[in-house]
Amino acid sequence: MFCGTAIGMASSASVNSTSTIACKIALIAPAGANLGNPMTYLAKPKLHHPSLTQNKVCHNRRDYEGRISSLCAGCGHDSISAAIIQACFEMDVEPHRVAKLSGIGCSSKTPDYFLGNSHGFNTVHGRMPSVLTGANLANRGLLYLGVSGDGDSASIGIGQFAHVMRRGVNMTYIVENNGVYGLTKGQFSATADQGSKSKKGAINTDTPIDMISLALQMGASFVARSFSGDKQQLVPLIKAAIAHQGAAFIDVISPCVTFNNHPGSTKSYDYVREHNEAVNRVDFIPPRAEIVVDYAEGEVVEVEQHDGSVLLLRKAHGAHDVHDRIAAMNYVATHQAKGEVLTGLLYVDDEAVDLHHHLNTIDAPLFSLGVAELCPGPAVLAKINAGLR
Amino acid sequence: MRPTDIGNPDYFHQVVDCQWACPAHTPVPEYIRLIAAGRHDDAYMVNWVSNVFPGILGRTCDRPCEPACRRGRVEENNGEKPEPVAICRLKRVCADHKQDVRARMPKIAARNGFRIACVGAGPSALTVARDLAPLGYQLTIFDADPKAGGFMRTQVPRFRLPEAVIDEETGYVLDLGVEFRSATRIDSLKDLLAQGYDAVFIGSGAPRGRNLDLPGRSEAAANIHLGIDWLASVSFQHIDKIGRRVIVLGGGNTAMDCCRTARRLGGEDVKVIVRSGFAEMKASPWEKEDAQHEGIPILNYLVPKSFEHDQGRLTGMHFEKVRAELDAKGRRTLVPTGEPLLLVECDDVLIAVGQENAFPFIERDIGIEFDEWNMPVVDKVTLQSTLPKVFFGGDAAFGPKNIIWAVAHGHEAAISIDRMLAALDIHQRPAPTVNLLSQKMGIHEWVYDNEVARDERYSVPWAAKELTLKSVKVEVELGFDLATAIKEASRCLNCDVQTVFSREVCIECDACVDICPMDCISFTLNGDEATLRQTLTAPALNLSQSLYVSDLVKTGRVMVKDEDVCLHCGLCAERCPTGAWDMQKFLIEMTHAGTGCGGGHTQRKAA
Ligand SMILES: Cc1cc2nc3c(=O)[nH]c(=O)nc-3n(C[C@H](O)[C@H](O)[C@H](O)COP(=O)(O)OP(=O)(O)OC[C@H]3O[C@@H](n4cnc5c(N)ncnc54)[C@H](O)[C@@H]3O)c2cc1C
Ligand SMILES: Cc1ncc(C[n+]2csc(CCOP(=O)(O)OP(=O)(O)O)c2C)c(N)n1
Ligand code: SF4
Numbered sequence A: 001m002f003c004g005t006a007i008g009m010a011s012s013a014s015v016n017s018t019s020t021i022a023c024k025i026a027l028i029a030p031a032g033a034n035l036g037n038p039m040t041y042l043a044k045p046k047l048h049h050p051s052l053t054q055n056k057v058c059h060n061r062r063d064y065e066g067r068i069s070s071l072c073a074g075c076g077h078d079s080i081s082a083a084i085i086q087a088c089f090e091m092d093v094e095p096h097r098v099a100k101l102s103g104i105g106c107s108s109k110t111p112d113y114f115l116g117n118s119h120g121f122n123t124v125h126g127r128m129p130s131v132l133t134g135a136n137l138a139n140r141g142l143l144y145l146g147v148s149g150d151g152d153s154a155s156i157g158i159g160q161f162a163h164v165m166r167r168g169v170n171m172t173y174i175v176e177n178n179g180v181y182g183l184t185k186g187q188f189s190a191t192a193d194q195g196s197k198s199k200k201g202a203i204n205t206d207t208p209i210d211m212i213s214l215a216l217q218m219g220a221s222f223v224a225r226s227f228s229g230d231k232q233q234l235v236p237l238i239k240a241a242i243a244h245q246g247a248a249f250i251d252v253i254s255p256c257v258t259f260n261n262h263p264g265s266t267k268s269y270d271y272v273r274e275h276n277e278a279v280n281r282v283d284f285i286p287p288r289a290e291i292v293v294d295y296a297e298g299e300v301v302e303v304e305q306h307d308g309s310v311l312l313l314r315k316a317h318g319a320h321d322v323h324d325r326i327a328a329m330n331y332v333a334t335h336q337a338k339g340e341v342l343t344g345l346l347y348v349d350d351e352a353v354d355l356h357h358h359l360n361t362i363d364a365p366l367f368s369l370g371v372a373e374l375c376p377g378p379a380v381l382a383k384i385n386a387g388l389r
Numbered sequence B: 001m002r003p004t005d006i007g008n009p010d011y012f013h014q015v016v017d018c019q020w021a022c023p024a025h026t027p028v029p030e031y032i033r034l035i036a037a038g039r040h041d042d043a044y045m046v047n048w049v050s051n052v053f054p055g056i057l058g059r060t061c062d063r064p065c066e067p068a069c070r071r072g073r074v075e076e077n078n079g080e081k082p083e084p085v086a087i088c089r090l091k092r093v094c095a096d097h098k099q100d101v102r103a104r105m106p107k108i109a110a111r112n113g114f115r116i117a118c119v120g121a122g123p124s125a126l127t128v129a130r131d132l133a134p135l136g137y138q139l140t141i142f143d144a145d146p147k148a149g150g151f152m153r154t155q156v157p158r159f160r161l162p163e164a165v166i167d168e169e170t171g172y173v174l175d176l177g178v179e180f181r182s183a184t185r186i187d188s189l190k191d192l193l194a195q196g197y198d199a200v201f202i203g204s205g206a207p208r209g210r211n212l213d214l215p216g217r218s219e220a221a222a223n224i225h226l227g228i229d230w231l232a233s234v235s236f237q238h239i240d241k242i243g244r245r246v247i248v249l250g251g252g253n254t255a256m257d258c259c260r261t262a263r264r265l266g267g268e269d270v271k272v273i274v275r276s277g278f279a280e281m282k283a284s285p286w287e288k289e290d291a292q293h294e295g296i297p298i299l300n301y302l303v304p305k306s307f308e309h310d311q312g313r314l315t316g317m318h319f320e321k322v323r324a325e326l327d328a329k330g331r332r333t334l335v336p337t338g339e340p341l342l343l344v345e346c347d348d349v350l351i352a353v354g355q356e357n358a359f360p361f362i363e364r365d366i367g368i369e370f371d372e373w374n375m376p377v378v379d380k381v382t383l384q385s386t387l388p389k390v391f392f393g394g395d396a397a398f399g400p401k402n403i404i405w406a407v408a409h410g411h412e413a414a415i416s417i418d419r420m421l422a423a424l425d426i427h428q429r430p431a432p433t434v435n436l437l438s439q440k441m442g443i444h445e446w447v448y449d450n451e452v453a454r455d456e457r458y459s460v461p462w463a464a465k466e467l468t469l470k471s472v473k474v475e476v477e478l479g480f481d482l483a484t485a486i487k488e489a490s491r492c493l494n495c496d497v498q499t500v501f502s503r504e505v506c507i508e509c510d511a512c513v514d515i516c517p518m519d520c521i522s523f524t525l526n527g528d529e530a531t532l533r534q535t536l537t538a539p540a541l542n543l544s545q546s547l548y549v550s551d552l553v554k555t556g557r558v559m560v561k562d563e564d565v566c567l568h569c570g571l572c573a574e575r576c577p578t579g580a581w582d583m584q585k586f587l588i589e590m591t592h593a594g595t596g597c598g599g600g601h602t603q604r605k606a607a
């Protein structure tokens, strides 16, 4: 009737991060706020929910975000980034006190997508652990987040992985484990289960490396496994790992939606949900906070860490003693043989010590020492020489 | 909670806050996008179909859409001052910048033999005529005034609404083959009914200004004026000046028009004086701002007591000072402070303390029932009176409201008349036309502009005060220029582009939860609404906004989306690997009189 209604449906308009403690080694200065975006995606709007609150260091959760992710939509790695953001917000972490280090891979790209105001370093493939070790030695004052993939850590980087755990470097080391080299289009990685099927139909014949067993064997003092699709479990584990003063390792199964989310894969959303066996649920209680969770006796184990934080473990599956390294190794191996994916906190040493302790370094970060301290003069040299005679 | 039925047109309609709040349900985001695209003719017609007077409303609308606008909510705690999109003033942009739209006006069907009379040529009656005339009905509009428009012409001052805009937009209606009997007052409805009309629509407004009978009222009558009568006289150019010192009594929009008009007719010292507090005044906030901007003080908590006069000349007024207190029942009452009365000297007083209905032309014995307040008994939905062929609308139906409500009544009355004359049940109302269309063009490309602008609301430029205060005829607001209009349009969130969720393909990867800037999306165990609202990713405390709940997803949980502060940015859909989220434009058009409503030109009066 009205000519004016003859308007078609397609009528739309087409239309600081400066560290207070300068690092002497090559930590890349943080990128600051979201700079321009090379992808066609929009930057995530800065508007936030009106009810968003600030933490003790005056940041809201959104302040811990990074640039918008360029990973495939639905990649498990993005959920892990979100969990890290949540954990750092809840822990009142000061962004400029964090160094994020990673290697190469889709997983290793993720530090660009969280903590945009923190320090970051991308190493060559599989070499993140040695750079992290060096950074930690030079400046023990930062919080170290190592973010890696199963290819980066279990294939090319397995040697470095073993040594960083052996040395007990104080860090939170997260492997975003999808069983494939996502970035190079889905070849099996060293964690792919024997007999599992690639997207094209090839069967993996190699024996898988279990990162948890390896970390336990190499001496990591905090070992946990989780699933990118279960933030309720993952966030408290990351918080506990951050509080842990030693080598903390979390193996996070993180489905690659593009190359490893099909039937026949053992790292798909469906497979992990079906085979997930949660050993326990962790509640992280920061130091000096009151424990208000009430629980029946025998149901929950309290673990106090060095910094005074407490982990409340609600046991969900069998009677596993998280303080027993050998039992943990057995436990993991037994369940693995049954095809189950054990998740939760598997081992923690509440008396853990770290590399600086082993080396008996001074409390001040080494980079902060001046010429006077580093070159104490001929008299001291003479004394040292005398001691060697 | 039960899964949301998105097939119910009301569900997504409510998400489009502005359109839902608009009495005529104008597709606001649709026309805003058209303006941004420079398609002013199209934007104008989208408006015209819904609200008939885009140019007039773009300057004067009470804009119930703006307090409802989602933009105001999403800006909360995100900047200095949360503000809605300037929906109303964007409407004016398309009216100002359109080309000739006459060719796009409806074609008139052959006469169907039915004759309909309208009493009054205000917005409600003109809407009835606009909807029915093209269908073949023969419309006759009677008005006591010489020109059409009703209060839009006689009350709204010219510095807010130029004559040419009224002429143009009343003209589009009268040009649809409508007979306009100007300067013809209906003195007897009985006589009118006797002329054999098939239906009569009464849109006679609420024409009587409320008086204030205080001591001195009759003695000083020469300088005491009833606001709406005085404004009409100014409009008819019977009055062109006023005393130097003027008091305006009352706190509504009429008082604001009175004081601003007085400023232009020689009132140098014009004051508005109200009984209650400034915040409780009835006038819209922007009307108060405009008055204050023109140097008109608003004095509050003063109760008028008497008119003072000297030999028949008004000299001033006495006021009692009061303060607001809560009584035992928690109601606000005004209590005298006990201070001596305040004398405010003046030369003229304008009384703008309310408007009343009056139906002197309706005989009480013709079957039209009146209630205890002397208002006709009118059905809220059909607008039918107790005499089946007589309908009421606009201010005459339920007391003084505004133009957009008058238009909405006009549409509904036209539907009722159309159905009645097609012998259909008028209580059954036609369903709206709904269209849901995916906006996806590429992986990260949408038909609509999904980038969310951070701009704060732009204000409309004004002509210089020195110029506007000189004459009632100089329009104060200049309207947005095109560049600013595009920027303001970009603040619109496109709330009609809906987030549509298909749980069958969801793999629960959390990508949408993680990317949503407003924490709208949760996957959780189902529960009752009150519990869910507290336990979502962000609490959903705005109870006037729905929760969109899915059926069970694979893990036995449900997807719950709080619609409240969704930016409609589409990032959930961009990040979803399986297309479980899609952005779909929801275009809802109200069905007006015509074939869609069951009546229309297919009907013919039996000879
Ligand atoms: C000072 C003032 C300012 C206003 N400003 C605004 C504004 O900015 N925005 C807004 O939305 N609303 C405004 N309003 C309200 C708005 O004007 C009315 O709500 C609206 O015009 C009502 O429309 P209506 O169709 O009921 O008829 P009205 O506009 O009231 O018109 C009724 C018509 O009927 C005629 N009539 C009455 N009786 C008879 C009879 N017996 N025979 C023949 N003709 C008759 C009258 O002459 C008149 O022309 C304002 C009102 C006033 C008083
Ligand atoms: C020295 C070297 N060898 C090989 C490559 C090619 N390469 C890039 S990423 C990658 C595998 C990454 O796998 P993973 O760490 O599991 O990351 P994902 O992409 O799966 O998250 C390989 C082999 C490289 N970049 N450098
Ligand atoms: S290829 Fe796989 S691992 Fe890489 S971004 Fe895509 S889904 Fe994630």
Ligand code: SF4
Pocket: B016, B017, B018, B019, B028, B029, B068, B069, B070, B071, B084, B085, B087, B491, B492, B493, B494, B495, B496
């Ligand atoms: S943002 Fe736009 S679509 Fe949403 S309520 Fe406001 S004007 Fe309407």
Ligand SMILES: [Mg+2]
Pocket: A105, A107, A149, A150, A151, A176, A177, A178, A179, A180, A181, A182, A189
């Ligand atoms: Mg991998």
